Amino acid sequence: MSCQMPLEKSTQPNPSAPTLAEAKAQFINLWGVSGTSWGVSKTLAQVHALLLVSPQALSTEDIMEQLSISRGNASQTVRELIDWGLIYKELRPGERREYFVAEKDILRVTQCIIAARKRRELDQMKRTLDQLAQLPGNDTDPDYRAFHTVLTDIQQLADTSDKLLTRLMKAERNWFLDKFLKLFL
Amino acid sequence: MSCQMPLEKSTQPNPSAPTLAEAKAQFINLWGVSGTSWGVSKTLAQVHALLLVSPQALSTEDIMEQLSISRGNASQTVRELIDWGLIYKELRPGERREYFVAEKDILRVTQCIIAARKRRELDQMKRTLDQLAQLPGNDTDPDYRAFHTVLTDIQQLADTSDKLLTRLMKAERNWFLDKFLKLFL
DNA sequence: CACAAGTTTCAATAATTATTGAAACTTGTG
DNA sequence: CACAAGTTTCAATAATTATTGAAACTTGTG
Structure with a gap:
């Protein structure tokens, strides 16, 4: 080169x-x-x-x-x-x-990337998880319970991530810098 | 099937x-x-x-x-x-x-994934960015300044992400559920 | 130490994903 | 409306990445 x-x-x-x-x-x-x-x-x-x-x-x-x-x-x-x-x-x-x-503003760049990935992958995933979690079954079957537990845990994680990402996405510069950085890190 | x-x-x-x-x-x-x-x-x-x-x-x-x-x-x-x-x-x-x-504990699973990706990609990236940001140049060249600004911004973002991820990684269940979820979302 | 019952390695191959580039398309202008 | 100067599309191909499977290795046992 x-x-x-x-x-x-x-x-x-x-x-x-x-x-x-x-x-x-x-x-x-x-x-x-x-x-x-x-x-x-x-x-x-x-x-x-x-x-x-x-x-x-x-x-x-x-x-x-x-x-x-x-x-x-x-x-x-x-x-x-x-x-x-x-x-x-x-x-x-x-x-x-x-x-x-x-777009040169890195905060906006980050928000765009988060938004795109969230809607492309996370949202789709949540839909499928919701559907799978509805599976009926008898709670006495330990196998069923194990599956259901994992699924519920992952759903909870997906929800939490979703909320966190949405918050980061909508965050204004001031919130991001002040509250987030100072209070949290 | x-x-x-x-x-x-x-x-x-x-x-x-x-x-x-x-x-x-x-x-x-x-x-x-x-x-x-x-x-x-x-x-x-x-x-x-x-x-x-x-x-x-x-x-x-x-x-x-x-x-x-x-x-x-x-x-x-x-x-x-x-x-x-x-x-x-x-x-x-x-x-x-x-x-x-x-590992069935989803919190730990998440922490493992974050830790692995952080050390594999983020840490490597930070190293390269640090090196690039050291590039000397005259501050009167607008082209140089523009490049330097983008680089500094991205470095800052990388640092913030790093801290956030480290915090999430080390988070205990209680901290995660209480402080994080309740206070933040 | 020979063998059985496994695991690991890695070159060859298959599958996937990204890229090319020519043809089709779009749009503004004389 | 013909043409120039672009942009877009998409089938063919190239590049990359994942997978196979046979050979090499490991380890415990009679």
């Missing part, structure tokens, strides 16, 4: 610029690797990282070039990031090309 | 037994599907689910048979679950075969 990566154009040549570009590349890489171990595609995480550290909005073309991915991949990934609420379209008058900017 | 799954032997035939076995199968399936979307292999999640709803300890052979997986897969998966602290070996005097039981 060349040190002279075209990650940004500085107005005048600057000796520390290559290092900054390199640091950005490392950050994009870190995000990509971390993403995969949490069940998010590498590209999704990388595009997000790229936009997070890019002060200007980038076009699909820019994203393709900087991450060496195909047009189709860029298009799909960008659409998914919009779904999550993590990036926004930026339209420029007189241009047909679309540009994208990342 | 047959209703007469050999998930357990009840001492006497019981009309609700097939339904219970079916419910267990559904639960194992739910766990498997949920696992994959959080970056955990399907088999790992399924073996865990199987042992969670099994009142008796199961041998590798039992696990292979009930989930239709190979010996090698069962062996590796079981080892990984032990690593996570989610299941225990149970040795029976006079038998060479090993049996496995799941």
Whole structure:
């Protein structure tokens, strides 16, 4: 990987610029690797990282070039990031090309991620658990009781997590910083 | 899938037994599907689910048979679950075969999962972030400042998450139920 | 020490998931 | 309405990840 990566154009040549570009590349890489171990595609995480550290909005073309991915991949990934609420379209008058900017407020970023995962996985899971927990059975069967206990415990955990996540999601900055951090940690 | 799954032997035939076995199968399936979307292999999640709803300890052979997986897969998966602290070996005097039981206390299960993921991913991430944040640069370069801001924000988030998770991990049942649930949710 | 009854390892393979890229589509403009 | 400049879709393919299963290993026993 060349040190002279075209990650940004500085107005005048600057000796520390290559290092900054390199640091950005490392950050994009870190995000990509971390993403995969949490069940998010590498590209999704990388595009997000790229936009997070890019002060200007980038076009699909820019994203393709900087991450060496195909047009189709860029298009799909960008659409998914919009779904999550993590990036926004930026339209420029007189241009047909679309540009994208990342939500830069990390608290909001966190809330978007929590919200998306909660509704995609936790809510679905709770529905299935509720349904399974309704299974009738005779309480004298120890096997039935054991199953029921595990199920009820997990349901309780899911409820608690749900409430905690909802709270974190709706938290305002002040609540988050003051009450939460100071009182709790 | 047959209703007469050999998930357990009840001492006497019981009309609700097939339904219970079916419910267990559904639960194992739910766990498997949920696992994959959080970056955990399907088999790992399924073996865990199987042992969670099994009142008796199961041998590798039992696990292979009930989930239709190979010996090698069962062996590796079981080892990984032990690593996570989610299941225990149970040795029976006079038998060479090993049996496995799941940790059934959901609070502990949660703590094990949090601990494992924290050390595997969060801690590694914090290390890389710290290193990247040290990048020197001139504060007059807006590009540098933007990058540094994002990095610092994410570091702060990582720290907060870390503290929150550590707290949840060490929480005792009473603290968890009382302080946490009542005061917070 | 030979064997039986298991467990573990790991290269080969299968299954899954992500990515490409060409074709179809969209939209604004002369 | 034809065309230019984009975006989106999706079947084919590539890359990744999980799984198999045979061989190597381990361990207790006659």
